Amino acid sequence: MADEWDGELRLIVRNLGDTINVYVQLNDRLVRNANAYYGLLDVNEPTLLFTLDLDKNIAGVFPLIAHFSGEIYAQKYDNIKSIWFDLPPGDFEPPTDHSSALAFLKTHLPGGFVQDPAYGLGFTKELRPIIYAVEKIEKVTRIAIGGKDPTRHEHSTFYFSDLDFFNLRMAFNRTTRKHQQESLIERTILAHNNVLHKVYPEHHALREPPYRPGTIYKLVGGEEASSTVLKGKDRTALLKTVVGNATAIADRDPKEFVQLQKDLELVSLDRLINSFQKSMAKNHNEGHWQKMLELNPFILSMVFGYPIVMVQSAASVGGGTIAGNGTKIADFLSQNSSSHNAALVEIKTPQTPVCGSTYRGGVWKPSNALMGAVVQVLDQRHKLTLTLPLHKQFSPQLSELQAYAIDCVIVVGKMPTDPSQISSFEMMRSQFKDVRIVTFDELFGKLLLLREMLTGERYVSPIEDDEQGEPDYLYQTDLDEDEDDPEFAAGED
Template identity: 30%
Template structure:
């Protein structure tokens, strides 16, 4: 008999038996004798088997047991329906020790006989999850990375798969511990800041999604879902006038934080799209959904009027009419403006120089410029008819401004190409040519300006 738990207060000892066919069984002998006639006494009389090892088959069976003498389920199964956990074991047929076997159990298992074996306490929820959604009575571990599968009453999974799961759960716990520590330290700092004459600090959420979520939970801040955003927006909208009167600086800071977050999202989406080689129709939709990016073209107060506008006389059918990609108007003078877009992949310059160190413009660029100028001419001639097809009719065609968005500035990879391109577009009359990269750079500059303004002294939102 191998004793364990010899100190007072521990739960019991183990008894090792070997059957006639070479199977080793480890049974639990409680330190506290169950009350006569109790279910625990009956279980003890039958033998409380914790472990069964078969060296010849290379399998080990664990029978998770409740070893708490104060529990109603004392000496009974630890789990509701999972009665047995089996896994492969590599043993020298003649020389091996039970305690060595326990020590070599995979990470994530309880390795102390006194505590009834099974999965480690922090992973009990895994067993409960399996029990809730299956009728399994056995968890069967196999070598390798096999993904979990249910076969009748057996739940099978690979040891490597389980090991990876346990390792990631531990990493999440570590990230959670660090996130909680950051929140506690920041809170303590801010509570003492006034008395120590130091500046308060912002709560640091961390970069990893788990860390940010856990830090938010520690701060009692809900995970940001669409429902949470809708609730917050409704709450702010309903009291915005009063809030601006009571705390104008805070409202300005909040507005800036929202603008920065939206800009960051737009910049990232735009950057990714530039490298995706989307067709022109995709960009049509993108700019309609993010019209602010095009409004940066104008350098003044501009209102979006409509997209895919049919320009010309007659009825509302587009047949036989010019189709403008976008129609804008100056919000002060009401003067109309047209924007025509091509793809980012549209080439700006011809591949070979026309003369020494001088490059000509691709025909698709010159055709797009002519196209938008022709649209402006037709718009001036058919202003009233075209107005009837747009949702806004306050615009006028005093002198329509024209823009073409096409190509990538990154194509201009030599001094001669940059010079040729600038010579061409800076001497264009009546139309402005802008590359996709330049719009992205304007978005970045605006984001940096707002971020610098926030750092310069606006109150922080934390």
Template identity: 35%
Template sequence: MARIYPTRIGVPEPGELSIEEYHSGFIGVFYIPPHERLREARLKSEKPELYKRHILDVDITKDFVSIYPLNTLPRNSGFLEPKYDVVRSITLEGFGFGLPESTEEVIEMLEELPSAFIKDYDFGLGLLKDFMPIIDFLEQVGIEHLVISKTAETHISEKDSIFTMKYREFEEFRKSMNRITNRARLASKKIKSVTTNNLIAYFLDNEDYPQKPYFVGNDALTRLIARSSPSIPQGLSKSEQKKAVALIEENKKAIAKDSPESLVKLQNTIELVTLEQLIEKYERMMQRRLSESHWQNLLNQNPFILNLAFGYPIVKIHDQASVGGRKLTGEGDKITDFLVKNSMTNNCAIFEIKTPQTKLLNKTPYRESVYTPSKDVAGSVNQVLDQKYKFQKEIAMLKENTGIYDMEAYATQCVLIVGTVPEDKEERKSFELFRRNSKDVEIVTFDELLNKLKDLRDFLLEDSESS
């Protein structure tokens, strides 16, 4: 067995390769992940050889090289499993590769692969991202093996689940994909230039700095990319926007009478744009480490988001509401982030808001593949249950003290908004087991709420396009 550690300055320790000879002129090459990746994937790293994976075959007697694309990303749930869902191998036939006798020669051979291929074994080999459409197509029709041949014609063998593609035709495909990618980059560069100009011109609102015209190119690709830019269309300046709003305000009765559908469509468009801006703001906030107060402010300004956590209409009674528990000393009020009620039954619910960065589970498993809720989550659940207890106990006094009599504590619901759904499969399972058995506290993650906002946006967009 021969192994090598390629020298890569500033890059984490790579995996190893090992060679096994099947018979004269036919070898198998195997990938052994490094200790660091195994630790990151929460696997035992003392003996990396236990995780050896088949990644390559070379047979000079039949003149082929077969690649078995591998997922080498330790944070991915499919770590050390096949990279693609259906396609298992990519074979180069008739290329005249020699037989590597060492891992150094294997690495040299990989450098000679066609330019559409990933040549670094530490990234699992396979096709580069720009050429994935061919893999997507093959997976749609259930093909498991792709053969790129210099000797055979292009054909499909459904019986053997093999798609053979003549190398010359594969090269045409590769060049076409490259042309599309290059055109897209050029068009994107144009659009970015115009977008930058128009955004700055918009905020300056100065005639000396005009916006550039919408049609920055005549080809369909450029126009398509331009549609994704918020500032490419001939947008209105701030002063023009004020005039437009005033004009609609002055004529709203006439518009409602003569063309009510136009007014409804305008209202829907405004709601859609507003929702889109909210989603963008939400996503920006998710990327930063913000305090609980920032998220409380966002939900306070957009209380309809709380509706999404329930799925039925609610009315906000108060934020940072005292729900009882005051001691004789005047201290000890139980403060909930939001007190809301069902708009039809008046039954109340309590919301507790944490942050997306709050850890849902403890880092170390309690048992193999079983994770317990973190201290922050367990504490938050008890906190909101204590608030519920005090609220139900003192509801009559709260009604009297606040003058709000149309709220009830028939079966006070509790909602905890916290963290994000774990990426790891086993952690997701532990989290779901915990929250589905938390019958008195509904636990919702920040990214789940974001997805609900996006679903609402998509629904409104569909409705807008169909009207």
């Protein structure tokens, strides 16, 4: 009887023959306070909590909000209104009152269900992701658990087979226990560091969480690891880990190791190509290009046609030491890695013209800048030939360097677009037997060719997107950031 109710939560059983409905009426004070706080009507009507269909031998719960809220008594989940399960086989005593209804919940609800009506029934917190997943299926409002039929979706109901639901629940439990154990380890380490280490650091070293196999695989997305973008310290830590395990990776996973090398080289090459292309479009000084080639000496190897070793950038070829103050400064001093023969490189900029004024009849003179660079590198070669024995005395690392026939290379300008200028330029540079002249766009073409040989596909420049409005800083490199450094511009004549 309502007038005998003392205001505590109660379950009201209504027997309709083959159907038994059990209603819940929440704590009167809780509901009254919630209604008053949220400006709702002062009512506390019993609401259907669960039902038993004795004819079909199934039961269903209707999860609801039972805590202090403006939606008290409303359904707990966004779309799922009820969860159904099989009743135990054979005869059992159906609930008839508050006490037997509570006993039914404790005895016959499947594992993974909330048994206390004060929490509104439904799945436990650990199994709540199941609700989130099912609710992503459009128009599903019921979950049914039971039987041997396969897990499936039909109309407004999502069906779990008994075995599938049991296995999923066990997997959830294992995950929960695992994280509880990991949490205990981390809390123990935190206590150690903030109590023992903090007070007695000389006796109790700082502790770090132990590494667990599979951690990196999970953190970087498992099978989707290739699309994971790492940031900050994570990138540095991963690189150090790969380097530290390089030998083990090569021994145990040789295919993956080779692919890793190839992928890293390709990423590095793409970054260099992108930076090179962007730099050609800007008015960078010679120091910028000198630094780029210093960081990527293999580019010069493609020019010489044989592997080189960088000996010194901004090298003094006329002073007492190869790195000291001298009368002649070469942008690069390098050597053939096999014969140790010396090679000199003079760097200009892509904006340096290679053709000067017309002479007559469509014939073009070489530019003053180009001819000056030719004379300059030849003079440097002459000085180095005379002074190399002296350099070796002061620089033991140069003991293998030889001046048999010093190679000279000038990297300058861009290939002209006018056919008559191209003709004059090609005829002119082909006549220099001791100096090789290469334009920046030819050097860029060698990089593209190298990439095509490695990948079998053509390079697609992202700069076209940049011209349509993509932020320029996406292609900035460390080279651009250093241009204000006074040491950076030291390579400019």
